[in-house]
Amino acid sequence: xxxxxxxxxxxxxxxxxxxxxxxxxxxxxxxxxxxxxxxxxxxxxxxxxxxxxxxxxxxxxxxxxxxxxxxxxxxxxxxxxxxxxxxxxxxxxxxxxxxxxxxxxxxxxxxxxxxxxxxxxxxxxxxxxxxxxxxxxxxxxxxxxxxxxxxxxxxxxxxxxxxxxxxxxxxxxxxxxxxxxxxxxxxxxxxxxxxxxxxxxxxxxxxxxxxxxxxxxxxxxxxxxxxxxxxxxxxxxxxxxxxxxxxxxxxxxxxxxxxxxxxxxxxxxxxxxxxxxxxxxxxxxxxxxxxxxxxxx
Amino acid sequence: xxxxxxxxxxxxxxxxxxxxxxxxxxxxxxxxxxxxxxxxxxxxxxxxxxxxxxxxxxxxxxxxxxxxxxxxxxxxxxxxxxxxxxxxxxxxxxxxxxxxxxxxxxxxxxxxxxxxxxxxxxxxxxxxxxxxxxxxxxxxxxxxxxxxxxxxxxxxxxxxxxxxxxxxxxxxxxxxxxxxxxxxxxxxxxxxxxxxxxxxxxxxxxxxxxxxxxxxxxxxxxxxxxxxxxxxxxxxxxxxxxxxxxxxxxxxxxxxxxxxxxxxxxxxxxxxxxxxxxxxxxxxxxxxxxxxxxxxxxxxxxxxxxxxxxxxxxxxxxxxxxxxxxxxxxxxxxxxxxxxxxxx
Numbered sequence: 001x002x003x004x005x006x007x008x009x010x011x012x013x014x015x016x017x018x019x020x021x022x023x024x025x026x027x028x029x030x031x032x033x034x035x036x037x038x039x040x041x042x043x044x045x046x047x048x049x050x051x052x053x054x055x056x057x058x059x060x061x062x063x064x065x066x067x068x069x070x071x072x073x074x075x076x077x078x079x080x081x082x083x084x085x086x087x088x089x090x091x092x093x094x095x096x097x098x099x100x101x102x103x104x105x106x107x108x109x110x111x112x113x114x115x116x117x118x119x120x121x122x123x124x125x126x127x128x129x130x131x132x133x134x135x136x137x138x139x140x141x142x143x144x145x146x147x148x149x150x151x152x153x154x155x156x157x158x159x160x161x162x163x164x165x166x167x168x169x170x171x172x173x174x175x176x177x178x179x180x181x182x183x184x185x186x187x188x189x190x191x192x193x194x195x196x197x198x199x200x201x202x203x204x205x206x207x208x209x210x211x212x213x214x215x216x217x218x219x220x221x222x223x224x225x226x227x228x229x230x231x232x233x234x235x236x237x238x239x240x241x242x243x244x245x246x247x248x249x250x251x252x253x254x255x256x257x258x259x260x261x262x263x264x265x266x267x268x269x270x271x272x273x274x275x276x277x278x279x280x281x282x283x284x285x286x287x288x289x290x291x292x293x294x295x296x297x
Numbered sequence: 298x299x300x301x302x303x304x305x306x307x308x309x310x311x312x313x314x315x316x317x318x319x320x321x322x323x324x325x326x327x328x329x330x331x332x333x334x335x336x337x338x339x340x341x342x343x344x345x346x347x348x349x350x351x352x353x354x355x356x357x358x359x360x361x362x363x364x365x366x367x368x369x370x371x372x373x374x375x376x377x378x379x380x381x382x383x384x385x386x387x388x389x390x391x392x393x394x395x396x397x398x399x400x401x402x403x404x405x406x407x408x409x410x411x412x413x414x415x416x417x418x419x420x421x422x423x424x425x426x427x428x429x430x431x432x433x434x435x436x437x438x439x440x441x442x443x444x445x446x447x448x449x450x451x452x453x454x455x456x457x458x459x460x461x462x463x464x465x466x467x468x469x470x471x472x473x474x475x476x477x478x479x480x481x482x483x484x485x486x487x488x489x490x491x492x493x494x495x496x497x498x499x500x501x502x503x504x505x506x507x508x509x510x511x512x513x514x515x516x517x518x519x520x521x522x523x524x525x526x527x528x529x530x531x532x533x534x535x536x537x538x539x540x541x542x543x544x545x546x547x548x549x550x551x552x553x554x555x556x557x558x559x560x561x562x563x564x565x566x567x568x569x570x571x572x573x574x575x576x577x578x579x580x581x582x583x584x585x586x587x588x589x590x591x592x593x594x595x596x597x598x599x600x601x602x603x604x605x606x607x608x609x610x611x612x613x614x615x616x617x618x619x620x621x622x623x624x625x626x627x628x629x630x631x632x633x634x635x636x637x638x639x640x641x
Contacts, residue, residue: 056542060565060574063480067546125569130450130476168426172416179414183340187329191343191363198340201414210431262426269428277438284446291451292477295458296497297504297555 031153033105042109046116053120062123064131065293072121076114077286080138083111084279111145114138130292134285141282144274151268159264162257171258175205178251185247188240193233196226197244200251205258214270216263223252300325300349301399302335303406320405324350327389335407341390349405357381357396357403367394450476458494467492482566483573496566503555509564533558534595535584582606 049072058066064073086107093100118138126132166174179201186197203222212218227248230241300320307313325334330344337346343363351357357379359367366373368388379385381398388394391411397404412418424430453473461467474493482490489495496508524532539547550557568574586605593599602612 058542060568063568065479067542067549070549071545125480127478127480129478130454131479133446133450133476169422172420175416176414179416183413184338186340187338191365194340201340201416204415204418206420206425206430208431210428213428213431265426266428273428273432273435273438276435277442280439281442281446284443285450288447288450288454292454293479294553295455295500296474296477296493297501297553 028101029153030101030104030108031149033101038102038106038109041106042113045110045113049116049120058123063125064121064123066123069121069123072117076117076121077290079110079114079117080282080286083107083114084283087276108145108149111142115142130285130288134282134289137278137282137285141275141278144271144278148271148275151271155264155268159261159268162260162264164257166257168261171254171261172205174254175251175258178247178254182244182247182251185240185243188237189244190236193230193236193241193244196222196229197248200226200248205255206262210266210270213262213266216259218259221255223248223255227252299402300351301402301404303404305406305408317404319402323352324348327394335405337389337392337407339390339392339409342392346389351381351403354401354403355381355398359387449473455500458497458500461494464494467494478567480567481570483568484571485573486566487570501554504559504561506560509560513560531592531595531597532584534592534597535588536591537583537586538591586610 053062053068056068058068063069086103089103090100118135122131122135126135163171182197183201186194189197199222208218218224227245230245230248233241300322302318302320304316304318305313306316320334326345326348327333327335327337327342328344328346329337329339329342333345335349343365345362346365347359347361347367349357349359359377359379361367361375364375366375367377368374369377369379369385377385377387379396381396381403384395384397386393386395388410391409391413393406393408393410395404395406395408397406454477455474457473461472469491472491472493475491477493478490481487496504498505498508527535547557549555565574582605585601585603587603589599589601589603604611
């Protein structure tokens with residue numbers, strides 16, 4: 001092998017792998033990757049843009065069509081396309097210098113620098129037109145990304161607490177077990193008492209739309225309704241009913257855990273439903289913005 | 298004749314074991330209660346759900362007793378008469394009762410066909426626990442948004458431009474290319490805000506002087522004979538040497554086919570409502586400061602002195618003798634060739 005690759009190249013690669021191992025041990029996430037390298041680069045870039053904007057006197061007034069505006073616009077458009085490439089890049093994982101972690105770190109910090117590059121490119125001239133649409137879409141994409149970074153940094157702990165060392169499938173399995181026990185325990189009940197239990201069994205634990213997923217509120221929950229109905233019921237087999245009530249409240253607790261899990265996962269995922277589609281809308285608006293400038297040159 | 302209750306159980310290896318149990322009597326009961334002849338442990342089945350009887354050993358009458366009924370061929374019924382030779386499938390809650398005939402006997406096969414509960418159903422873990430289960434796909438959203446934006450802000454405006462090619466004045470109303478307006482027009486041009494093509498005539502061709510002189514005739518001539526007579530090449534040669542920024546801008550202009558020396562370079566538009574930004578004094582000095590040398594270098598005849606500033610770097614005014622007619626006492630600015638009334 002050594003004859004196939006120059007020794008120098010192999011040495012560099014080994015060093016890179018070693019540094020990576022140290023990072024793995026210290027669990028260095030994409031935010032603090034390489035001692036905030038990309039945060040520094042991005043911050044420097046923003047500072048450079050802001051100072052040069054203040055120092056350069058563009059006549060008659062600052063706008064995207066000045067030489068300074070073109071420069072920022074070209075950098076911004078290039079950056080947007082590169083940032084979009086993360087979607088492609090993340091499907092190909094590598095471990096060396098341009099690891100996915102490094103790439104993600106650069107994506108986050110350079111993406112944030114676009115707030116300055118894009119806004120200063122406009123020369124603070126905004127209006128109801130395709131140019132401002134592109135800017136607004138860019139800002140929405142950045143804001144949704146910022147939300148994503150914040151939830152990735154804070155929510156996994158909540159997810160882990162809620163799981164209590166159970167896997168997702170174990171959470172579901174717990175509900176299935178209560179369902180089986182409920183089905184057996186409810187056999188002696190009268191038809192009036194079995195109806196709410198049956199409704200609870202027929203309820204899909206994953207039912208509920210995006211609203212229920214995000215709020216964790218399920219006002220039409222059949223298990224809670226069954227619990228209420230059976231607690232108020234009289235007559236019939238009271239012992240069997242008490243047993244069913246006990247099982248229903250246990251099922252309700254298991255459901256609550258699963259739903260809390262679904263809620264945290266929804267909050268971890270929802271931003272991508274804004275970030276990704278709006279990125280493509282942004283690229284479309286950006287194309288229209290650039291083409292329109294040259295079309296009516 | 299007798300009823301035979303058939304139960305089929307499946308072993309772990311998938312082998313089916315069939316057990317037949319003869320039921321006594323011509324009338325049997327079916328329900329969730331343990332006292333029934335056929336005991337169905339299904340919460341969706343009533344404790345005493347139905348009676349199954351046969352008078353002639355061939356035709357079977359099924360009669361629901363507590364109002365819940367049963368399903369036969371997609372209908373919910375309370376009573377049904379079935380020819381066991383033809384056979385039938387009835388549904389009680391989550392169970393299926395198949396009636397068939399074998400020899401002299403009526404076979405009743407009872408099987409659970411529904412899952413015990415919704416949660417018992419198989420789930421695709423990756424999908425069920427994720428938002429993907431309740432949201433439309435991101436990919437579809439991405440394409441839909443991109444398509445809408447392209448249609449509204451690229452195809453629409455180009456279509457508007459295409460529809461009014463060669464039309465002198467556009468009709469009133471909304472034109473899609475208005476979305477391309479990069480900034481409000483100056484008050485002088487405000488009436489053109491719906492008619493981009495008044496100035497932007499051809500696609501990908503920078504606004505030409507032709508579009509300006511269609512309305513503006515002789516503006517420069519009224520102001521200055523020298524500027525009116527000067528060729529574009531001379532005006533270009535007169536300009537001050539470009540700075541770094543202007544070199545960048547010239548690079549963009551050259552790369553994207555934007556000719557130099559057009560009216561709109563000094564008379565800029567889309568800079569905001571209100572009067573068009575004046576061409577400031579600095580613009581005079583931009584050319585006239587050190588212009589003589591540049592013009593000479595470009596091979597033009599030079600008959601004006603340099604002027605860097607009206608106050609501090611301007612040649613002395615001197616009398617001008619005109620052969621034809623001089624109605625007022627005037628002095629000629631040697632730099633700009635314009636007339637100024639002498640106050641002294």
